Amino acid sequence: MIRVSEIMTKFMALLLCVAMFMGLFSVLNRKPVKAFTRSFMAYSPTQDEIDEAKRQRDEAREKAEHASEVASELREKQGELSGELAELQGLSDEQMAQYEQISEDYAAALIAKQEALDEYIQSQENLIAKREEYAERIGIMFAYENKSTLEILLDSESLAGFFTNLELISLIGEADLQMIDQLTIAMDDAELKSNYALKEAEDMQAIAEEKQAQLEELRNRIGVTEEALEETSTKLSRWEEEESAFQEEADRLDDEIRRLQAEKEEEERRAASLTATAAAQSTANSSSSSSSSSSSSSSSSSSSSSSSSSSSSSVSMHMTWPYPGDYTVYSPYGMRYHPIYHYDKMHWGVDLGGEYGNPIVAAADGVVIKVDEPVEGQNTGSVNYGNHCVIDHGNGITTTYAHCRDVYVSVGDYVVAGQTIAECGSTGTSTSPHLHFEVRVNGEKVDPVPYIT
Structure with a gap:
């Protein structure tokens, strides 16, 4: 009985050794394949990388949408400013035409004023001249007036001359008085015309100055509107460029995401294929392990030693x-x-x-x-x-x-x-x-x- 028991114990120990060796061989056989698979997958895209690309794409899209909204508001403002500018320019053209007409009227009024002043001065000069002439004649009249009719008769060369002198004295007095009245009336009329022309010129000058001020104000408003329009157009161009840039970035990230996903799927497929191949190889090796236990043991020992040596060499690089x-x-x-x-x-x-x-x-x-x-x-x-x-x-x-x-x-x-x-x-x-x-x-x-x- 003791001998049978010893035999059974040795047999069980042998079976245990074989089982342990088979497990060790299986692990050693799979380890290089798993290490290769890990190394193969190490540089394939991860889900975190894909998620980060999606986050950046969504952020770029949000920025593009914001830029689009701002650009839309700026386009609306640009349209309003363009309309306002066109209206102001229309008013400016109208005001300019009025100003030019008023300027012409003002120039004409100045000419009329000058002509009226010239006429008034001429009337004054004529009146003065006639008054001087009248004064001479008055002197003559006064000279005859102090003489009697007999003295006038005696001074006359003939009777006909006597009557002529009497009639002449009478006519000179009446004509001169009539002329003086006409000259006085002409001077008064010239003065009225001069005053009217002066008032007209002053009024036209005031209107022209007011119109010029209105025109200047319009020009200032046009300048301000043009500056605002230019600033808006500049901002619009910048925001349109940003919108385009963000949209291009979003599109590029879309392509990047598709590339990463395709690469990840391809690497996963290849890794799965490698894993399946490794599993099949492991099964085949396990089946043949019983016939080459000592050789496999030696090989495993050698592989383990080599791996240990390699690891030691890697760490010390x-x-x-x-x-x-x-x-x-x-x-x-x-x-x-x-x-x-x-x-x-x-x-x-x-x-x-x-x-x-x-x-x-x-x-x-x-x-x-x-x-x-x-x-x-x-x-x-x-x-x-x-x-x-x-x-x-x-x-x-x-x-x-x-x-x-x-x-x-x-x-x-x-x-x-x-x-x-x-x-x-x-x-x-x-x-x-x-x-x-x-x-x-x-x-x-x-x-x-x-x-x-």
């Missing part, structure tokens, strides 16, 4: 600081309060530097496996990483360089440590120019600081 000239870590790896999302979020890399256009260099030798430049050559724009590239350094280690303005390398390029590969920017989800630097080991993000210090 020394890299070049990727942002020359500034060796400060402005935002470290780990949890932090996100400056854009405004909640605590894991920061999967470190933020270095901070000047537009400064060079970014490769941290180590390797091959460029990804370049994405949604806004090539721009300081800002896009979402998530923005313009970025990824370098594979072997042994499962990759580095990511994000938020660039320009990327100088292409997929497949071999680069060496310290080689300039990009320019610093602030593209993607970023608040200011900097380099977001990541290190991944077998697809898993790790703290980059131990690798670059």
